[in-house]
Amino acid sequence: MIGHHPFLPHLKALLQAARLARGIHVYYLEKGFSQGTKSGPNDLVTQADKEAEEAIRDFLLARFPEAGFFGEEGGSHGSKEMRFIVDPLDGTVNYAHGFPFYGVSLALEVAGRIEVGVIMDTARNETFYALRGGGAYLDGRPIRVTERTELLGSLLATGFPYDVAKDPENLTYFSRALRRGLLVRRPGAAALDLAYVAAGRLEGFWEVKLNPWDVAAGWLLVEEAGGRVTGLKGEPYALGNRYIVATNGRIHEALLQVLQEDLE
Ligand code: IPD
Ligand code: CA
Ligand code: CA
Ligand code: CA
Structure with a gap:
């Protein structure tokens, strides 16, 4: 089903962009990074957040120049009809402390509807992705929600x-x-x-x-x-x-x- 999906080229590009972000997350974790705050003392932003967003934006817009881009660190630019919505580092506080639960989140929105979603756990190197009507996957294998019906114990x-x-x-x-x-x-x-x-x-x-x-x-x-x-x-x-x-x-x-x- 995924083979003929109209947004397959976008999925492939988003997967590549996620790998770029992972490279930046890993690099700064090893090398050390500068950091600052945004709205308050706990609202951190690091060099990895900013550089990952720039790298993702440059890569995606070079590939799809007609698309708009809406990222956490750089705001919204260009078309709203078709745009990429990006969190270059989700879990910045975890990242800054070396607590390994953070990643990158990338989506393609077309006419107000999300058509493609990619989330990579850049600490564990797991990639979750979905195409509208094409299912959801983890590292290439289909995934499903659980069948548990009881709230207690969930x-x-x-x-x-x-x-x-x-x-x-x-x-x-x-x-x-x-x-x-x-x-x-x-x-x-x-x-x-x-x-x-x-x-x-x-x-x-x-x-x-x-x-x-x-x-x-x-x-x-x-x-x-x-x-x-x-x-x-x-x-x-x-x-x-x-x-x-x-x-x-x-x-x-x-x-x-x-x-x-x-x-x-
Ligand atoms: C935050 C994380 C966190 C959530 C906060 C978000 P950030 O994003 O997703 O789990 O509780 O509301 O702002 O700033 O790390 O990208
Ligand atoms: Ca943030
Ligand atoms: Ca976030
Ligand atoms: Ca973020």
Whole structure:
């Protein structure tokens, strides 16, 4: 099915771009890197974030000059009809500490729809990718979400924005989940969290205040792997929404209910 997909050339280019990013992540991890902060002391940006984004942008736009580009570090430029949405290093805090859970997330959006998604774990060298209508894969093998139907015992992940102290909304959901006895992790790289739902390593994931570059590729991966992605009330997800809930589908309603339920 993947063999004749109209966006196969874009998938191939995104896979190459992910490898370029990996080279940069690995290089700076070995050599050492300069770093600074953005919105606050925990919101780090390193030389690897910036150089990976430049390398990805130059590579993709040389190949597809008509496309626009929307990256975390450089903002949005060019066409919005067809554009690449890129997080050059997802999990920067993990990366800066040598905690091996980070990667790169690349998506192609055409007429407002994500058509291709690639997420590479650049520490483990695992590559997750999906083509709309063509399925989801990990290193060339098809992946599926899990078949677990019970929320209790399901493995879930979430994350927090850098300004969580000022905007602690997700603490409410986190606390509701823990008080219900759910198993929750906070791995620290939203794109990989979504890829893990797609690959059946997690049953579900939710987060508040993510950006389009964090979720564009993972959203498609979860759906192509047979899962479900919505907002907090079960409404269809759209890029830029404040809430994202992504699951294997089977635990979705039960998770939405726990997140919305006031125990007090
Ligand atoms: C962050 C990570 C983290 C999530 C934050 C994101 P960055 O992205 O995905 O898991 O909780 O909300 O901002 O800054 O490392 O690319
Ligand atoms: Ca960042
Ligand atoms: Ca990110
Ligand atoms: Ca990033």
